[in-house]
Amino acid sequence: MxxxxxxxxxxxxxxxxxxxxxxxxxxxxxxxxxxxxxxxxxxxxxxxxxxxxxxxxxxxxxxxxxxxxxxxxxxxxxxxxxxxxxxxxxxxxxxxxxxxxxLMARPLDQAEQTEEPPPGPRVEEVGDGDRLRELVRTYSASMGVSPSLEDGVVRVEAGRSDNADIVRLAAVLDGRVVGTTVVMMAHEVAGIFLVHVAEAYRRRGIGGALTTAALRAGRERGMRLAALGASPMGEPLYRRFGFQTVSQxxxxxxxxx
Incomplete structure (x- = not known):
């Protein structure tokens, strides 16, 4: 629908x-x-x-x-x-x-269903340096990106001219990044990209914790809408958070x- x-x-x-x-x-x-x-x-x-x-x-x-x-x-x-x-x-x-x-969207003035955060991982904002490299490594592995491209992906991420509009979030467990998302704060929209969880840590609520953190970040920065392109695996999760398909x-x- x-x-x-x-x-x-x-x-x-x-x-x-x-x-x-x-x-x-x-x-x-x-x-x-x-x-x-x-x-x-x-x-x-x-x-x-x-x-x-x-x-x-x-x-x-x-x-x-x-x-x-x-x-x-x-x-x-x-x-x-x-x-x-x-x-x-x-x-x-x-x-x-x-x-x-x-293409799914939802207002940010609408309360989402609260979910218990998974035990262990915490979601933190990522700057540059080693943590950015870990973030890239985690989503690259999930996307099937060759490890040989890691340096190039890190270089582009770090050098984007619109980095002031971007919030990068990582789910961290035992000192290592196990999940990622990148949120573009522009045009009054929190665009949610690169939601990935390392294969060994899936089905533990980490994707939900990252989505909650992305929505909170968008709300704190005054965005009016949240939007994302959904994978078949992620679509049921996003519907639970109040997202609806608006186009494709x-x-x-x-x-x-």
């Missing part, structure tokens, strides 16, 4: 999403249509297209994206901020669909030739 979110709020949510993803563009800044970003890392999550502005130039935009993202794997995200018909146009150009990601992102694999 898809809930209704007014146009202004949906635009704020998608602007938050674009800002987060485009912050991975370590090599180049915004280029225009389509909005895309390139970290240079050999991992598709860190390179891609996040919005097409006009369907009239979809072929030219595909050619532009292929040229500027040549040499790295990448994804094309098609959300509610791209024109109607973009999914069909990309399919017609040979882009390979990877499925859809539910269609995901395509960017052609490499």
């Amino acid at each position: 898809v809930a209704t979110l007014d146009i202004e709020h949906l635009e704020r949510v998608t602007a938050n999403f674009r800002q987060y993803l485009m912050g991975w563009g370590a090599e180049l800044s915004e280029w225009g249509d389509p909005d895309h970003y390139r970290s240079g890392l050999a991992q598709p999550q860190f390179n891609g297209v996040v919005r097409l502005r006009s369907l009239d130039v979809v072929e030219e935009s595909m050619a532009t994206a292929r040229a500027r993202l040549a040499g790295v794997p990448w994804w094309w995200w098609v959300g509610p901020d791209s024109p109607a018909g973009t999914v069909e146009a990309l399919t017609g150009l040979g882009a390979v669909s990877l499925g859809a990601v539910p 992102y269609h995901l395509f694999s960017g052609p490499t030739s």
Whole structure:
């Protein structure tokens, strides 16, 4: 079931999403249509297209994206901020669909169900240095990112120009990071990204503790909404916290030739 979110709020949510993803563009800044970003890392999550502005130039935009993202794997995200018909146009150009990601949101003035925190782990804010590296290592392992990319991911995380808008949270147990989330505080939205729990520590309530901490951080910083893209594993958890599906992102694999 898809809930209704007014146009202004949906635009704020998608602007938050674009800002987060485009912050991975370590090599180049915004280029225009389509909005895309390139970290240079050999991992598709860190390179891609996040919005097409006009369907009239979809072929030219595909050619532009292929040229500027040549040499790295990448994804094309098609959300509610791209024109109607973009999914069909990309399919017609040979882009390979990877499925859809539910876009979920909830007001931050709405009380969530309180859950008992799991015994042991504490959730703490992460700055730079060794703890940032541990945070990257934990979510990278969960995402299947090669350990050889760790230095590059840490470099991009530490060097983002919008780090003042980001709160990084880690669940720490016995001195080690066992869970992560990154919250983008922008456009009056707390965008929740990279919610990952190390495999050996799943089903212990750590994901819920991280979500609670992310919502609290957004509320403390005056955000009006919380939003996220949900995985199949995470969607039931987020519904329990009051999130509702408001739209979706269609995901395509960017052609490499």
